[in-house]
Amino acid sequence: DGGITQSPKYLFRKEGQNVTLSCEQNLNHDAMYWYRQDPGQGLRLIYYSQIVNDFQKGDIAEGYSVSREKKESFPLTVTSAQKNPTAFYLCASSTYARYEQYFGPGTRLTVT
Amino acid sequence: AQTVTQSQPEMSVQEAETVTLSCTYDTSESDYYLFWYKQPPSRQMILVIRQEAYKQQNATENRFSVNFQKAAKSFSLKISDSQLGDAAMYFCAYRSLGATTGTASKLTFGTGTRLQVTL
Numbered sequence: 117d118g119g120i121t122q123s124p125k126y127l128f129r130k131e132g133q134n135v136t137l138s139c140e141q142n143l144n145h146d147a148m149y150w151y152r153q154d155p156g157q158g159l160r161l162i163y164y165s166q167i168v169n170d171f172q173k174g175d176i177a178e179g180y181s182v183s184r185e186k187k188e189s190f191p192l193t194v195t196s197a198q199k200n201p202t203a204f205y206l207c208a209s210s211t212y213a214r215y216e217q218y219f220g221p222g223t224r225l226t227v228t
Numbered sequence: 229a230q231t232v233t234q235s236q237p238e239m240s241v242q243e244a245e246t247v248t249l250s251c252t253y254d255t256s257e258s259d260y261y262l263f264w265y266k267q268p269p270s271r272q273m274i275l276v277i278r279q280e281a282y283k284q285q286n287a288t289e290n291r292f293s294v295n296f297q298k299a300a301k302s303f304s305l306k307i308s309d310s311q312l313g314d315a316a317m318y319f320c321a322y323r324s325l326g327a328t329t330g331t332a333s334k335l336t337f338g339t340g341t342r343l344q345v346t347l
Contacts, residue, residue, distance in 0.1 A: 158337030215261045219273035
């Protein structure tokens with residue numbers, strides 16, 4: 117089955133540590149996205165990538181970094197510079213032929 | 229910048245009844261897409277329906293339909309014959325159609341409406 121996988125589902129880290137969230141898709145989609153979701157808010161875009169080896173900052177990129185070495189993979193690193201990293205993180209992908217984005221199951225990150 | 233507003237934080241509907249969720253948006257663009265996504269307790273975001281702004285006909289997907297009023301910048305979702313499985317957060321989202329590169333590719337989301345379905 118084609119889809120988007122995110123791992124792990126739950127992630128716990130100590131403050132000051134960097135952590136990398138995985139996102140893999142086998143939909144052959146060109147574009148991939150990372151969103152952050154906080155309680156009572158909609159999703160906010162962190163980073164997105166249209167093609168391999170290229171990515172752009174979204175609305176809340178500070179304290180995050182990404183890479184896009186393969187079409188299928190778009191990992192997100194939450195660095196120690198992110199002031200409030202505890203949140204639910206969603207990865208999405210889309211193809212140029214259609215404009216809707218398809219989402220993975222998400223990763224709940226808790227930093228204490 | 230585009231904004232999306234969902235003014236109903238929570239809604240409730242009885243099983244088999246019809247409910248309408250509201251969404252308004254602000255944009256200076258003429259070409260764009262609008263979406264409704266559903267987020268059940270599993271937190272997986274699921275696409276419910278999409279509407280192209282250049283189409284006058286309202287989109288429908290089985291029990292889900294929209295009322296798209298371009299001049300009023302309104303995009304409401306109607307759920308007919310509500311089922312227990314419809315209980316979820318519903319998000320309205322906007323996407324610019326003008327370009328496929330740059331910030332035009334992002335989705336702008338509203339804050340969501342929590343729908344409860346009662347017996």
